[in-house]
Amino acid sequence: AQSVTQLGSHVSVSEGALVLLRCNYSSSVPPYLFWYVQYPNQGLQLLLKYTSAATLVKGINGFEAEFKKSETSFHLTKPSAHMSDAAEYFCAVSDKGYSTLTFGKGTMLLVSP
Amino acid sequence: DAGVIQSPRHEVTEMGQEVTLRCKPISGHDYLFWYRQTMMRGLELLIYFNNNVPIDDSGMPEDRFSAKMPNASFSTLKIQPSEPRDSAVYFCASSVPGTANTGELFFGEGSRLTVL
Numbered sequence: 001a002q003s004v005t006q007l008g009s010h011v012s013v014s015e016g017a018l019v020l021l022r023c024n025y026s027s028s029v030p031p032y033l034f035w036y037v038q039y040p041n042q043g044l045q046l047l048l049k050y051t052s053a054a055t056l057v058k059g060i061n062g063f064e065a066e067f068k069k070s071e072t073s074f075h076l077t078k079p080s081a082h083m084s085d086a087a088e089y090f091c092a093v094s095d096k097g098y099s100t101l102t103f104g105k106g107t108m109l110l111v112s113p
Numbered sequence: 114d115a116g117v118i119q120s121p122r123h124e125v126t127e128m129g130q131e132v133t134l135r136c137k138p139i140s141g142h143d144y145l146f147w148y149r150q151t152m153m154r155g156l157e158l159l160i161y162f163n164n165n166v167p168i169d170d171s172g173m174p175e176d177r178f179s180a181k182m183p184n185a186s187f188s189t190l191k192i193q194p195s196e197p198r199d200s201a202v203y204f205c206a207s208s209v210p211g212t213a214n215t216g217e218l219f220f221g222e223g224s225r226l227t228v229l
Binding site for chain 1: 117146155156158161169204206217218220221222223
């Protein structure tokens with residue numbers, strides 16, 4: 001069975017600072033990995049996905065994530081935070097088409113001026 | 114294009130009452146998912162359908178929960194009788210044919226249920 005662990009339920013950064021949200025996964029087969037974003041009172045939106053092509057994946061709004069098999073990680077980064085990035089971010093995994101998504105508990109990103 | 118549409122957005126009810134949540138998936142999507150989100154448990158998959166047929170309902174917490182999809186454009190999630198511990202945000206999501214297991218889900222805005 002697959003699972004994801006997101007380190008830190010809350011991450012605070014200043015506007016303009018680097019954003020790093022951590023995700024480690026566990027999967028019995030090569031996984032598909034995803035980051036979703038949830039703005040207040042809205043549903044989740046797909047930010048980016050890894051499906052075994054390039055290990056560095058670029059998403060919307062300047063975010064990117066790197067798949068590192070040796071570290072079983074898929075951390076999300078953005079070079080410079082904007083106030084509009086404040087939201088909750090979810091990492092998710094599926095076993096390459098054999099199962100549905102399993103979500104992490106989420107990390108709330110707080111951006112201060 | 115209209116996204117996934119859920120109703121009601123907010124529901125406050127008393128323990129023991131029946132609750133019905135509704136979802137209209139994006140036209141042409143062949144998978145439909147119901148998720149529940151709580152602070153304690155995060156996002157949990159309750160049930161999903163493929164071409165209107167329930168595929169996996171192992172996430173449905175109890176017999177008090179039931180879900181139907183009578184046609185490709187409508188699904189309901191019913192709780193009868195409701196209990197305070199059912200208070201949560203319930204999300205419906207759908208996916209483009211061929212991508213259900215690749216994670217490309219389109220979520221509605223959710224139905225926030227409060228059971229007093």
